[in-house]
Amino acid sequence: xxxxxxxxxxxxxxxxxxxxxxxxxxxxxxxxxxxxxxxxxxxxxxxxxxxxxxxxxxxxxxxxxxxxxxxxxxxxxxxxxxxxxxxxxxxxxxxxxxxxxxxxxxxxxxxxxxxxxxxxxxxxxxxxxxxxxxxxxxxxxxxxxxxxxxxxxxxxxxxxxxxxxxxxxxxxxxxxxxxxxxxxxxxxxxxxxxxxxxxxxxxxxxxxxxxxxxxxxxxxxxxxxxxxxxxxxxxxxxxxxxxxxxxxxxxxxxxxxxxxxxxxxxxxxxxxxxxxxxxxxxxxxxxxxxxxxxxxxxxxxxxxxxxxxxxxxxxxxxxxxxxxxxxxxxxxxxxxxxxxxxxxxxxxxxxxxxxxxxxxxxxxxxxxxxxxxxxxxxxxxxxxxxxxxxxxxxxxxxxxxxxxxxxxxxxxxxxxxxxxxxxxxxxxxxxxxxxxxxxxxxxxxxxxxxxxxxxxxxxxxxxxxxxxxxxxxxxxxxxxxxxxxxxxxxxxxxxxxxxxxxxxxxxxxxxxxxxxxxxxxxxxxxxxxxxxxxxxxxxxxxxxxxxxxxxxxxxxxxxxxxxxxxxxxxxxxxxxxxxxxxxxxxxxxxxxxxxxxxxxxxxxxxxxxxxxxxxxxxxxxxxxxxxxxxxxxxxxxxxxxxxxxxxxxxxxxxxxxxxxxxxxxx
Amino acid sequence: xxxxxxxxxxxxxxxxxxxxxxxxxxxxxxxxxxxxxxxxxxxxxxxxxxxxxxxxxxxxxxxxxxxxxxxxxxxxxxxxxxxxxxxxxxxxxxxxxxxxxxxxxxxxxxxxxxxxxxxxxxxxxxxxxxxxxxxxxxxxxxxxxxxxxxxxxxxxxxxxxxxxxxxxxxxxxxxxxxxxxxxxxxxxxxxxxxxxxxxxxxxxxxxxxxxxx
Numbered sequence: 001x002x003x004x005x006x007x008x009x010x011x012x013x014x015x016x017x018x019x020x021x022x023x024x025x026x027x028x029x030x031x032x033x034x035x036x037x038x039x040x041x042x043x044x045x046x047x048x049x050x051x052x053x054x055x056x057x058x059x060x061x062x063x064x065x066x067x068x069x070x071x072x073x074x075x076x077x078x079x080x081x082x083x084x085x086x087x088x089x090x091x092x093x094x095x096x097x098x099x100x101x102x103x104x105x106x107x108x109x110x111x112x113x114x115x116x117x118x119x120x121x122x123x124x125x126x127x128x129x130x131x132x133x134x135x136x137x138x139x140x141x142x143x144x145x146x147x148x149x150x151x152x153x154x155x156x157x158x159x160x161x162x163x164x165x166x167x168x169x170x171x172x173x174x175x176x177x178x179x180x181x182x183x184x185x186x187x188x189x190x191x192x193x194x195x196x197x198x199x200x201x202x203x204x205x206x207x208x209x210x211x212x213x214x215x216x217x218x219x220x221x222x223x224x225x226x227x228x229x230x231x232x233x234x235x236x237x238x239x240x241x242x243x244x245x246x247x248x249x250x251x252x253x254x255x256x257x258x259x260x261x262x263x264x265x266x267x268x269x270x271x272x273x274x275x276x277x278x279x280x281x282x283x284x285x286x287x288x289x290x291x292x293x294x295x296x297x298x299x300x301x302x303x304x305x306x307x308x309x310x311x312x313x314x315x316x317x318x319x320x321x322x323x324x325x326x327x328x329x330x331x332x333x334x335x336x337x338x339x340x341x342x343x344x345x346x347x348x349x350x351x352x353x354x355x356x357x358x359x360x361x362x363x364x365x366x367x368x369x370x371x372x373x374x375x376x377x378x379x380x381x382x383x384x385x386x387x388x389x390x391x392x393x394x395x396x397x398x399x400x401x402x403x404x405x406x407x408x409x410x411x412x413x414x415x416x417x418x419x420x421x422x423x424x425x426x427x428x429x430x431x432x433x434x435x436x437x438x439x440x441x442x443x444x445x446x447x448x449x450x451x452x453x454x455x456x457x458x459x460x461x462x463x464x465x466x467x468x469x470x471x472x473x474x475x476x477x478x479x480x481x482x483x484x485x486x487x488x489x490x491x492x493x494x495x496x497x498x499x500x501x502x503x504x505x506x507x508x509x510x511x512x513x514x515x516x517x518x519x520x521x522x523x524x525x526x527x528x529x530x531x532x533x534x535x536x537x538x539x540x541x542x543x544x545x546x547x548x549x550x551x552x553x554x555x556x557x558x559x560x561x562x563x564x565x566x567x568x569x570x571x572x573x574x575x576x577x578x579x580x581x582x583x584x585x586x587x588x589x590x591x592x593x594x595x596x597x598x599x600x601x602x603x604x605x606x607x608x609x610x611x612x613x614x615x616x617x618x619x620x621x622x623x624x625x626x627x628x629x630x631x632x633x634x635x636x637x638x639x640x641x642x643x644x645x646x647x648x649x650x651x652x653x654x655x656x657x658x659x660x661x662x663x664x665x666x
Numbered sequence: 667x668x669x670x671x672x673x674x675x676x677x678x679x680x681x682x683x684x685x686x687x688x689x690x691x692x693x694x695x696x697x698x699x700x701x702x703x704x705x706x707x708x709x710x711x712x713x714x715x716x717x718x719x720x721x722x723x724x725x726x727x728x729x730x731x732x733x734x735x736x737x738x739x740x741x742x743x744x745x746x747x748x749x750x751x752x753x754x755x756x757x758x759x760x761x762x763x764x765x766x767x768x769x770x771x772x773x774x775x776x777x778x779x780x781x782x783x784x785x786x787x788x789x790x791x792x793x794x795x796x797x798x799x800x801x802x803x804x805x806x807x808x809x810x811x812x813x814x815x816x817x818x819x820x821x822x823x824x825x826x827x828x829x830x831x832x833x834x835x836x837x838x839x840x841x842x843x844x845x846x847x848x849x850x851x852x853x854x855x856x857x858x859x860x861x862x863x864x865x866x867x868x869x870x871x872x873x874x875x876x877x878x879x
Contacts (some may be wrong), residue, residue, distance in 0.1 A: 136698050201709060209702040217691040239709045247716035254815060259805035260728075262720060262815075266809030268727025277716060554691055628833060636846065 003185065003611035008161045014097065017243050020074075021160035022616055025485035050590040052138035053548055054123050057145050059442055062435065064145075068112040068152055069367065073508060075105035076528075077501055080466070084498035085490045086484035098483045100185065104155065106169025107189060110285070111154045114423065116433040118292040118296040119148075119203050121336055122231045126207060128539035128546065129225045131216030131555040131562070134588065136209035137202075139630065142594030144202035150598045151196025155424045158188040165189035167184035168481065170282065171252065173263035173274050178256045187609040198245050204238030207231055216538070218557035222316070225537040225561075226302075226309055229316050230295030233323035234288050240327075241284035248277040258607050272337055279330040281532050290422065291319060293430025294361055297383045301365045303533050304374025304380040308561055311364040318357035318364075325354050335406045344403040351401035351553070358394060362387060377533070378452035382433035385460045386425055393421030396471070414474025417467045424463055432511075440532045444544045445525040459507030465500030467494035528655050536564040543652040549585045549640060552649035553566025582646040586637045593630040597623055696849055703853040707860045710823075714864050717819050718871060721812040725876060729807035734876030737802060742793060743873045746786050747865065750824075753782035754862045761855045767843045776835050779858070783828045790821050815874065820868055821859050830854055 011017055035041055048056055078101055078575055082091045093101065135141050158164040165185040167176045176186045211232040215224070251275070254260040261269040301307040305309045309315060331339065331347040365387060374380065396418040400406050409415055432455075440446045478485065518525055531540040541563045542551055559565050604619030606612075693701070725734065760775030794814065797803065804814035834847075836855050842848050 132692055136702055201706075205702055205705045205709065209698060209707050213693040213698045213701050215689055215692065218688050220689045221688075239705055240712055243709045243713035244716050247713045251716075251815065254811075256802075259728075260811040260815065261805065261808040262724070262811055264808075267729040267806070268724060269811070270723055270727070270808065273720060273723050277719070557689075562858075624829075631833070631837060631850070632840070634841075648830065 001612075003607070003613070005161075005232060005612065009610075010160060011163075011185075015161050016093075018098065024156070024159075029301035030336055032361060046590065049595050050142075050144050050592045052588050052590055052594075054127050054135045054138065054141060055546065056441060057141050058120045058122075058124030061103060061116040061123060061145055061148070063118035064149055064152060064614075065113050065120060065431075067642050068108055068116070069268075070155065070508075072105055072108040072113055073505070075101045075108070077505065079105065080494075080498045083482065083485075083494045085613060086482075087488070087494070088486050093483070096163075096166060099481075100164045100565070101106075103165045103168055103171075103185075103189070107165075107193070108155060109423075110169065110289075111193060112148070112155065114289045114427050114431070115196075115200060116148055116429070118234070118289060119200070119207075120437065121296065121431065122207055122227075122234070122292055123203070124442060125434075125539055126210060126228055126231050127214070128441070128542065128550055129228050129537045130211065130214060130219055130550060131538045131541075131557065132210070132214045133550050133585070134463075135206050136214055136481055137206050138588040139203050139591050139593055140493040141206050142591065143597050143629030144206065146594040146598030147199030147202070147601055148196045150542045150605065151192040151199070154188060154192035154195070154609070158185070158605070161190065170278050172278075173252065173255070173271050174265055176252060177264055179264075184553045184609050187253075190253050190256075190609050193603045194246060194249055194253075195601050197242055200238060201242045201246075204235045204242065207235040207237055211235070216554040216557060217550075220557075220561070222516065223311065223557055223560050223562065225295075226298035226312070226315055226319075227295035227537075228269060229319050230291040230298075232290040233319045236323060236360040237284045237288045237291075237326065241281045241288065244250075244277060246282040247286075248274065248281065251277075272334075275334050275337065275383070276330070276392075276656030279333045279598045280327075282324045282333065283330040286419075286423070287322055289427045290430070291322065293386075293427050293434075294319070296430045296434040296437070297365060298361075299537065300379045300383045300437050301368050302561075303330040303535055304375045304377060304383075305369045306375075307368055307372040308536070308564075309364065310367035310370075311360075312560060314360055315364050316622075318360040321357040322354060325357075326348060326507075329354060329401075329438055332401055332406070335403045335607060336410050341403075348401050348403045348406075352398055355394060355398050356424045362391065373447055377436075378435040378447070378449055379433045379533075381453060381456045382436065386433070388427040389429065389460075389463065390422060391635055392419060409474060411479055412474040413470045413478045414478055416480045417470035420467050420470070424467075432456075437533070438539070439542050440527045441530075441539055441546070443522075444527060445518065445522040446527055448514050448518045448521065451510055451517055455507050455514055458503055458510055459506075462500050462502075462507050466497050467500070469496040469500070473497075529658075530652060530656065531563075538560040538562050541566065543648075543655070547648045549587055549645065552582060552585075552645050553580065582642040582649065584642050585640045585645055587640060589633075589636055589638050591633075591636075593626055593629065597626045600626060674775050685825040691858060695845075696763070696852070699849045700852055700856070703856055707856060709866065710860070714816075714819065714867070717742060717816040718867065721816045721872065722858055724812040727808035729809075731807040731810060732802055734809070734813070735871070735878060737797060738873050738877045739793070739850050740873070740877060742789050743869065746789050747869055749782045749786040749789075750862055753779045753786070754859055756782065757858045761851065764838070764848060764851045769838070772838060774834065776831055780817065780828060783824055784832070787821060787824055787828070790817065795819070813876075815837075820861065820864055823864075827854075827858055827861060830857070 035044060048060065051057065078093065079098070082093045085091045086093075091098075123135065123141065127133070155164065162184040164186060165171055165176065165181070165188065167181060167186060167189070171186055171189055174180055176189075204426045211224070211228055251260070251262040255262050255264060255269075261267040263269050263271050263274045265271070298309055298315060329347055329351045331343065335344050335348070365383070376384075396414070400409050400415060401419060436447055436452055470493070473490050476487070476489050476493075478487070478490045527544050530543040530546075532544070533540070538551075538555055538557075539546075541555060555566075587644065600619045600622035604616055604623065607615035607619060692698075703822060740863075755776045756778040760772050763769075763771035763775055797810075800812055804811045831854065834851060837847055837850070
């Protein structure tokens with residue numbers, strides 16, 4: 001009846017996951033009860049859960065990422081403490097639990113923090129920057145978000161019901177095969193990634209189509225803001241790389257469920273094929289994450305330097321070069337597999353070549369700042385912090401791209417330090433910069449600068465204190481994923497790293513405090529102009545938060561830095577005083593399709609993990625029925641009448657006029 | 667006004683290469699939908715390419731089990747291929763019928779497409795069942811694993827296509843040739859033709875190359 005599921009799945013003998021699970025459950029219940037009692041449920045349902053508005057979906061993506069950042073961060077704290085105390089002892093985490101923690105940490109941080117954070121920012125900003133009303137497929141956008149949330153849900157369920165994978169975040173066979181991982185851990189891993197992977201693919205298709213087919217009048221390719229270019233590159237990579245992940249995990253699941261022999265040691269299976277396939281996705285994946293971050297830095301650096309981006313066209317070229325070359329370097333993740341010197345040399349050189357376009361970008365940002373009137377607001381701090389940090393991460397990357405050096409450093413703590421150096425220093429700093437930069441656009445008030453700066457400095461120094469010692473430990477021969485160790489020389493570095501983790505944690509607390517304080521002081525921090533940073537691209541041309549239709553008229557773009565141009569022209573000619581003729585606007589109706597579909601996907605995923613076959617069929621039928629119901633709708637759009645558009649737009653125009661005249665006076 | 671226009675052109679064309687064509691604005695819904703679906707199809711083809719790659723790597727790994735030439739029946743495969751290619755033609759007829767809003771020819775084209783798809787699936791299913799019954803199931807060897815997965819993945823797509831086809835017919839029956847229904851029909855046709863293209867790959871790589879003794 002319930003497949004493999006019974007009471008033994010709940011780890012009554014392990015207090016840590018049980019207590020953690022209980023706390024989370026109580027927190028969720030408390031929030032739910034508060035929502036219901038306060039009567040917010042209809043609001044949440046109509047305005048958020050069923051929303052197909054790209055801005056709302058973007059915000060929900062970022063919310064999901066932030067919550068999962070806390071989960072993944074707790075895992076990190078536990079690991080750092082374990083390695084600080086587990087010198088010549090077992091520490092406080094038993095091996096099978098420790099292995100689950102590092103696997104969950106990697107999986108969560110990549111798939112459920114970094115991915116939703118950057119996809120959320122792209123969703124929120126790109127249609128605004130392109131001057132259009134929504135993404136190409138609004139309802140699919142909602143489906144994509146909720147499927148990502150399903151994946152996150154399944155990973156979290158594994159905390160209390162059953163177990164998570166103990167295989168590391170990429171679940172290499174034969175360890176992840178049935179003979180060495182007979183439990184449900186790998187199944188939780190694979191199914192949650194399959195489901196959220198579909199969500200990511202949908203988001204990728206959506207954003208590629210949006211950038212290529214939905215641009216406002218005059219928005220030629222070489223007038224797009226840099227963030228749109230990096231979004232295009234990143235989503236092209238999603239569309240071409242995520243199917244590889246889907247296929248690879250499908251093969252692993254076939255091995256596990258139906259006794260196939262893709263990656264087994266018996267009957268001719270080929271384990272190294274898994275490495276090749278998973279990294280053919282995995283390497284583009286890191287560029288999927290970091291390219292949008294590069295876009296964010298481009299926007300931020302140019303805005304806060306008060307200058308157009310230096311070398312715009314070389315930046316576009318560099319972005320697309322990275323997009324292409326990122327597919328030709330996957331083998332550097334396993335130089336040690338013995339492909340021979342020729343193959344290793346080719347991939348080593350290809351890996352080093354990627355450093356060239358990245359270097360171009362760094363110089364472009366520096367030259368953008370050179371001679372600019374720089375304002376060190378929080379987003380700018382994150383950007384400068386990124387440049388300093390990322391260069392070190394990039395250089396150690398070039399170092400491990402040298403095959404002979406990699407034979408020494410493969411799977412060592414040096415490698416751990418390297419990829420945290422680029423992912424935290426690149427992706428996470430970028431996500432935070434984007435968060436600080438676009439928060440006023442999404443909510444209509446700024447974030448508190450004092451707490452923001454504190455968060456930056458604690459995170460920045462905390463990062464360096466945590467990860468520089470890991471480089472040294474790696475040089476001293478420490479391999480990754482050690483539950484305990486007996487080498488005295490590593491110990492001090494592990495203690496320093498644990499201390500750094502504490503500083504990082506203070507940074508996260510500052511970030512939360514920033515949010516709390518800003519929400520409390522929101523009236524004082526209110527931005528009525530829609531353009532709090534003196535921005536350059538079109539998202540600042542509408543009010544904050546933007547109306548549901550974003551723009552009353554599709555803006556006319558006449559060059560790069562479209563909104564900067566508009567402001568300059570407006571200052572010369574004063575604002576055009578002719579009253580524009582407003583027209584009705586058709587917008588897509590909200591739809592629960594995404595939520596309902598994800599509900600059935602959750603049921604199906606859970607049932608597949610526990611081999612509850614009748615429930616799988618039920619979930620499948622439910623998901624199909626959801627789409628049929630969606631396809632049967634008669635009214636998929638509603639009309640906002642011209643008077644309403646006019647009323648909303650006039651308020652925005654008034655505020656803006658006063659802004660421009662003020663700027664002109666100065 | 668003329669001044670701003672010149673300024674605009676200067677921005678778009680800093681090196682004075684030639685006339686700049688201004689982007690006309692967002693594309694129509696029909697174009698956006700078809701474009702997005704094309705992107706999806708490309709991603710689907712990437713997924714298939716992984717199974718093709720796995721087949722290429724594993725096709726020699728027979729683990730003392732049967733080789734391709736010992737189990738493939740060219741006659742069945744030929745019938746399958748004819749069915750699929752014909753169904754692409756009838757699917758095209760149904761698309762044209764939908765464009766000119768002719769219900770009779772639409773239903774007929776779709777029904778024939780459906781029947782051909784089902785014949786294809788039946789032959790494939792019988793081939794699989796026969797192999798399993800002879801002890802040559804997918805867990806017999808890595809070669810059979812990759813064979814069943816690649817061909818089966820295509821078969822699953824065809825099955826999903828048949829389900830979509832029936833839903834499509836039901837929708838035309840209930841809603842008529844509405845704009846959104848026509849857009850979906852266009853996507854369905856793209857999907858069905860793409861499966862044909864993939865079958866050409868399967869036919870060549872698996873049955874033609876593997877059929878040689």
